[in-house]
């Protein structure tokens with residue numbers, strides 16, 4: 001290994017003009033952080049594990065001091081006791097801790113905190129707190145992956161995501177159903193040192209596929225960051241070769257597992273796919289190996305991953321529940337958090353990477369909304385936004401016909417006519433006016449043997 005940046009296109013700014021210094025403060029800090037994460041995740045294993053143990057001790061001490069909920073869970077365990085001896089944390093537990101205690105960070109800690117919520121793929125939405133450190137870490141870790149994998153920084157990056165509550169209202173007024181934001185670089189503060197391609201962020205509510213494809217044709221897409229539902233929808237417009245025409249260099253799949261048919265159709269176009277395994281609660285969990293598809297290197301600078309005891313048989317494989325401990329979860333601790341996914345864990349990746357690797361990940365497959373004209377729509381409902389108009393404990397949306405959607409509102413015996421009208425308006429803004437929507441109150445939703453409790457299912 002040698003550090004040699006001669007092949008990196010540089011923009012030749014960002015250098016310091018102060019005596020005895022090299023780069024400006026901002027690029028210096030970001031580049032330093034990227035290196036630190038790369039050292040933890042790709043460097044000496046013993047060093048990394050020792051660092052993780054220290055971080056766990058810090059987190060346990062913090063949680064014990066600030067939270068009676070966590071004191072009760074950790075009371076019989078000394079801070080240095082084994083992680084695997086602690087109880088598993090469920091979504092219901094998190095809801096309870098947040099409701100009772102709010103954020104465990106205080107203004108005097110000097111770290112800004114934000115209320116955050118799960119993305120919407122699960123029908124049991126959870127609200128929780130994250131800190132400014134978590135937001136910064138997620139940005140640095142995402143950038144670091146480009147250096148770890150030696151990616152070509154000169155390519156464009158295009159990210160397509162579901163609109164958040166703050167942008168949804170604005171987008172609802174736009175006929176195309178999406179909003180576009182462009183930046184000259186996707187490298188943040190190190191964009192002053194290295195040249196990169198441009199960055200385009202597309203936020204979608206109920207996008208017109210024709211307009212979306214038109215927008216994507218304007219610039220080379222480059223690295224495409226999108227969930228599989230979104231890519232299914234784009235491909236449904238005019239086939240997988242559209243991705244080649246749009247000059248997609250690589251697809252970074254986020255949020256859910258890729259349906260094998262979709263995977264094959266994209267790879268057949270010569271476009272590599274790399275998935276990231278992450279969630280809103282803890283940020284990045286693992287990144288798919290560049291040389292062993294289906295294996296994910298755990299983001300050891302962020303989380304400890306365990307597989308719970310007791311295996312479930314799925315499609316002939318025995319898999320265990322994925323538990324994640326977020327080392328920097330000081331606002332709302334996530335310690336042995338049950339992700340609702342099944343997988344297996346190897347001590348090392350077959351590629352030679354000397355760190356834990358997740359494989360046989362199962363439970364994240366979702367599907368898209370089908371339209372009468374044969375196109376698909378990446379239909380994602382954020383539970384916490386729905387909770388602003390109707391009270392519930394869980395929800396599930398099912399497409400039961402080409403123009404029929406049923407939404408079940410769990411934890412409710414009845415709903416008022418006004419609540420029903422509001423839910424219908426909310427769904428129509430995201431699915432389109434041509435759907436007939438039935439809103440059903442349910443004391444409890446029958447999830448069958450589904451572990452993940454997916455918020456959306458297409459049954460057509």
Ligand SMILES: [Zn+2]
Nearest residue numbers: 289349351353
């Ligand atoms: Zn690997």
